[in-house]
Amino acid sequence: MKYISTRGSAPALDFEQVTLAGLAGDGGLYLPESWPTFSADDIRALAGLSYVDTAVRVMAPFVAGSLSEAELRVLCEAAYGRFSHKAVTPLVQLDHRQWLLELFHGPTLAFKDVALQLLGLLFEKFLARREDRITIVGATSGDTGSAAIDAVAGRDKIDIFMLHPYGRVSDVQRRQMTTVLAPNVHNIAIDGSFDDAQALVKAMFNDADFRARHNLSAVNSINWARLMAQVVYYFYAAVRLGAPEREVAFSVPTGNFGDVFAGYVASKMGLPVARLIVATNVNDILHRALADGDYSQGTVIPTATPSMDIQVSSNFERLLFDVGGRDGLALAEQMRGFEASKAMRLTNAQQEGASRLFTSHRVDADGMNLALRWAYEAAGQVIDPHSAVGLAAALAADDLPADVPVVTLATAHGAKFRDAVERATGVRPSMPARVGSLFDREEAYTRLPATYEAITAHIAGLATARQ
Numbered sequence: 462m463k464y465i466s467t468r469g470s471a472p473a474l475d476f477e478q479v480t481l482a483g484l485a486g487d488g489g490l491y492l493p494e495s496w497p498t499f500s501a502d503d504i505r506a507l508a509g510l511s512y513v514d515t516a517v518r519v520m521a522p523f524v525a526g527s528l529s530e531a532e533l534r535v536l537c538e539a540a541y542g543r544f545s546h547k548a549v550t551p552l553v554q555l556d557h558r559q560w561l562l563e564l565f566h567g568p569t570l571a572f573k574d575v576a577l578q579l580l581g582l583l584f585e586k587f588l589a590r591r592e593d594r595i596t597i598v599g600a601t602s603g604d605t606g607s608a609a610i611d612a613v614a615g616r617d618k619i620d621i622f623m624l625h626p627y628g629r630v631s632d633v634q635r636r637q638m639t640t641v642l643a644p645n646v647h648n649i650a651i652d653g654s655f656d657d658a659q660a661l662v663k664a665m666f667n668d669a670d671f672r673a674r675h676n677l678s679a680v681n682s683i684n685w686a687r688l689m690a691q692v693v694y695y696f697y698a699a700v701r702l703g704a705p706e707r708e709v710a711f712s713v714p715t716g717n718f719g720d721v722f723a724g725y726v727a728s729k730m731g732l733p734v735a736r737l738i739v740a741t742n743v744n745d746i747l748h749r750a751l752a753d754g755d756y757s758q759g760t761v762i763p764t765a766t767p768s769m770d771i772q773v774s775s776n777f778e779r780l781l782f783d784v785g786g787r788d789g790l791a792l793a794e795q796m797r798g799f800e801a802s803k804a805m806r807l808t809n810a811q812q813e814g815a816s817r818l819f820t821s822h823r824v825d826a827d828g829m830n831l832a833l834r835w836a837y838e839a840a841g842q843v844i845d846p847h848s849a850v851g852l853a854a855a856l857a858a859d860d861l862p863a864d865v866p867v868v869t870l871a872t873a874h875g876a877k878f879r880d881a882v883e884r885a886t887g888v889r890p891s892m893p894a895r896v897g898s899l900f901d902r903e904e905a906y907t908r909l910p911a912t913y914e915a916i917t918a919h920i921a922g923l924a925t926a927r928q
């Protein structure tokens with residue numbers, strides 16, 4: 462399998478290279494040269510398989526040439542063996558048509574673990590082959606950071622520098638990152654938003670000297686391997702609900718467009734997806750883009766769903782590339798315009814292409830609270846605020862055929878956002894034992910201004926020299 466850049470001029474890479482590279486050299490994001498497809502029989506054959514068996518079948522075409530199926534299986538068994546639920550990503554029924562897909566049974570209680578537990582092992586395997594080391598630079602609005610740190614802490618060929626927006630993540634999210642005191646883990650709190658952090662990370666990748674000197678790699682969803690691992694649970698859930706005989710809709714609380722893009726990939730591979738509902742909070746750039754073609758960056762408004770307080774959605778570029786005819790040079794021009802003016806209009810082809818599968822819904826604080834209460838009172842489920850944004854959008858999708866089940870992706874455990882859950886439901890979710898005593902541990906992080914000079918000087922001073 463070869464991967465090409467959305468901006469048309471970086472060299473095509475294989476899976477191993479693309480996993481270590483992160484962002485493409487031309488500033489674009491990597492995607493498979495063509496989508497592997499599963500026939501109805503292939504999908505039928507997934508019925509009754511374990512999560513690991515499903516993962517191996519779904520991901521095998523993407524890793525071909527870099528990993529054998531046996532190697533992939535060993536990594537999946539290790540990654541998903543750390544989840545606390547036997548089904549890894551269990552489905553929970555809420556009513557006759559609404560379902561939750563629980564993605565928070567990993568070590569750090571958010572869906573990020575599904576991909577990052579595997580990515581940590583992929584890094585280790587590929588670095589051992591090359592006898593090389595990497596410096597990971599990442600941006601987090603709360604969940605990617607802790608999941609990535611858990612996945613790579615203590616690995617001796619990796620340094621990780623994780624940027625989070627100071628004061629804009631929950632106390633649990635922050636402590637899950639800053640109480641990991643392994644020597645290769647470096648937390649940086651920037652005076653800015655997640656978008657600032659993400660822009661700084663992309664600038665480091667686009668600085669050829671800095672990138673080469675530190676051998677940068679990515680753990681954000683700019684890294685293709687992240688999305689690949691997330692495609693698996695769409696198959697796993699849909700097959701359990703009757704695919705390929707029955708179509709399934711998914712409602713996805715969305716920020717950086719990675720999770721819902723994985724659903725798009727599943728659909729391109731042949732999974733019968735009736736609809737992908739993009740659920741945003743009031744930071745609604747994706748809702749405006751999908752509803753009106755207006756992709757213009759607003760100011761980030763802090764909300765009770767901090768992980769979705771994002772106004773520039775990295776992976777949207779992958780969708781625009783695929784539905785817009787895969788013209789990398791034209792997209793590069795369009796993205797340069799966006800980077801300069803912070804606004805762009807989708808082309809007609811991009812809008813029409815996206816509207817075939819996607820709808821969107823903007824959920825404000827009242828809508829989120831109502832969904833939290835509905836889940837608790839009508840179905841006895843204490844969910845987290847991000848999942849509640851997804852559920853609110855799912856409940857509003859009343860134009861879907863009656864026989865289509867709607868699956869909301871439950872992206873985090875309520876305990877990560879205890880205050881918001883308690884305010885809405887009166888129930889304070891307790892912390893699962895696997896997280897340990899976060900509040901007794903020492904914290905370590907460095908607070909820095911959100912400037913390129915300050916961040917790169919800090920990283921250059923601490924990153925272990927390449928051997």
Ligand SMILES: Cc1ncc(COP(=O)(O)O)c(C=O)c1O
Nearest residue numbers: 604715716717718719720768872
């Ligand atoms: C709990 C939670 N829900 C939803 C999202 C949004 O996912 P994505 O950025 O893949 O759209 C995030 C962050 O990415 C998150 O941490």
Ligand SMILES: N[C@@H](CCOP(=O)(O)O)C(=O)O
Nearest residue numbers: 601602603604605681682768
């Ligand atoms: N919500 C995310 C933001 C980063 O998204 P990613 O999927 O690109 O890593 C977070 O929790 O950090």
